[in-house]
Each structure stands twice: as C-alpha cells, then as structure tokens.
Amino acid sequence: MGLLDGADAVLFDLDDTLLDYSTARDAGIRAWVQQVDAARHTGDAVRVWRELEERHFRRYSQGEVSFDEQRRARLRAFWPHLSEAADDELDRAFAAYFAHTEAAWSPVPGAVETVQALVRRMPVGVLTNGNAELQARKLRVLGLADVALFASSELPAAKPDVRAYEVACTELGSTPSRTVMVGDDLTNDVEGAMLAGLRAIWFARGADRTSPAPVISDLRELLA
Numbered sequence: 213m214g215l216l217d218g219a220d221a222v223l224f225d226l227d228d229t230l231l232d233y234s235t236a237r238d239a240g241i242r243a244w245v246q247q248v249d250a251a252r253h254t255g256d257a258v259r260v261w262r263e264l265e266e267r268h269f270r271r272y273s274q275g276e277v278s279f280d281e282q283r284r285a286r287l288r289a290f291w292p293h294l295s296e297a298a299d300d301e302l303d304r305a306f307a308a309y310f311a312h313t314e315a316a317w318s319p320v321p322g323a324v325e326t327v328q329a330l331v332r333r334m335p336v337g338v339l340t341n342g343n344a345e346l347q348a349r350k351l352r353v354l355g356l357a358d359v360a361l362f363a364s365s366e367l368p369a370a371k372p373d374v375r376a377y378e379v380a381c382t383e384l385g386s387t388p389s390r391t392v393m394v395g396d397d398l399t400n401d402v403e404g405a406m407l408a409g410l411r412a413i414w415f416a417r418g419a420d421r422t423s424p425a426p427v428i429s430d431l432r433e434l435l436a
C-alpha cells in the first residue's frame with residue numbers, strides 16, 4: 213500500500229518541507245552577524261534569532277501584525293543599536309540579513325524530484341503560511357514555479373485555520389477527505405489538516421515525537 217493510495221490531490225508545506233529553510237536561515241544569521249558586529253551575539257545569535265522569528269512570525273500568522281512589522285519587531289529585539297530605529301532603517305537591515313539567507317536557499321533532499329513525479333499523477337499544490345511574493349520566489353528557486361501556490365497572505369486565514377486547507381482543496385479540484393497534506397509542522401501540517409478533514413503525513417526528519425498521522429523521514433517515500 214502506498215501512502216498516497218486513494219488520494220486525488222496532494223498539498224505540501226514549503227519551508228522545511230520542500231525548501232531547507234532552517235539551514236539557510238541559520239547560515240544567513242551567522243553571516244550577517246559576522247558582517248554587522250561579530251563581537252555581539254557571540255555563540256547564541258542563531259538561537260536568539262530562531263526564537264524571535266518563531267514568536268513574531270506566529271503573531272503575523274494570527275493576523276496580529278503585518279508581514280513587514282513582524283520582521284521589524286525581530287530586529288528591534290535582536291540588535292540594541294536598532295531598538296529605536298525607524299521603519300526604513302529596519303527594512304534596510306532586514307534586506308541585508310535576508311540576502312545572506314537567500315544565498316543559502318536550497319531544496320530539501322528528494323523534494324524536487326518527488327513533487328515533479330507527483331505532478332504527473334495528480335493535482336499538487338503548496339500550502340504555506342507566508343507572503344505570496346516571497347513564497348513564489350522560493351518555488352522559482354526550487355524550479356517548481358509551475359506548482360499551484362496557496363500562501364496565507366492571499367487566503368482567508370493561515371494554517372491551522374480550517375479555511376486555509378479548504379480553499380486549497382477546492383482550488384485543486386479536490387475535497388478534503390481525498391487530499392493529503394504533507395509537512396514538517398505538527399500543528400499546521402498534521403493536526404490542523406486532520407481537523408479540516410484531510411489526510412496528513414508528517415515529514416519529520418529525525419523527530420521522535422508521536423504523531424496522529426503516518427510519519428516519513430524522506431519525501432521520496434511518497435512515491436513508493
């Protein structure tokens with residue numbers, strides 16, 4: 213039995229499912245701290261930045277702040293010299309950091325070949341919390357620009373709100389019960405999807421938590 217037996221459509225998460233976002237983010241922050249002030253944030257810059265990103269991106273996903281504002285809030289908390297900076301200065305600083313990150317964007321092993329193989333079999337989409345323009349750029353870098361993109365900035369709500377999955381299923385011409393969501397985030401890609409009536413597969417590289425859904429550690433397992 214294949215994991216996708218009985219499925220009419222597949223939805224993939226993007227960051228840390230298709231694009232190795234965490235590795236790029238960590239490399240980006242290291243390079244940027246080095247460039248701005250290597251004496252500051254010795255050692256735990258990556259951990260501090262990760263925590264700030266998690267906290268403020270969640271606020272964006274929940275509609276509390278704008279996309280740009282969650283970036284600025286991270287910077288104000290991260291750099292003392294930017295704690296009172298004006299928006300345009302913060303935006304320039306973020307662009308400098310982000311260029312380092314983007315230079316390190318790369319696919320998760322097996323992601324591109326898996327998506328390309330599945331596209332020949334059934335409708336495939338990418339359902340991601342984030343800004344549509346930025347997420348589309350990531351898909352282009354992966355060589356997956358033709359895959360249907362559903363980014364939360366253009367949806368009625370972000371994952372794990374049921375509306376996010378429902379819209380994506382409808383747009384793919386499928387129904388929730390015939391659609392499989394694949395992603396690395398237990399809340400957004402597994403539990404939320406299941407509450408919306410989808411089947412879910414947890415892409416958990418090295419994780420040892422228990423899951424209510426089948427777990428894979430390599431996306432190519434979907435092709436079996």
Ligand SMILES: [Mg+2]
Pocket residue numbers: 225226227228229395396397
């Ligand atoms: Mg993810």
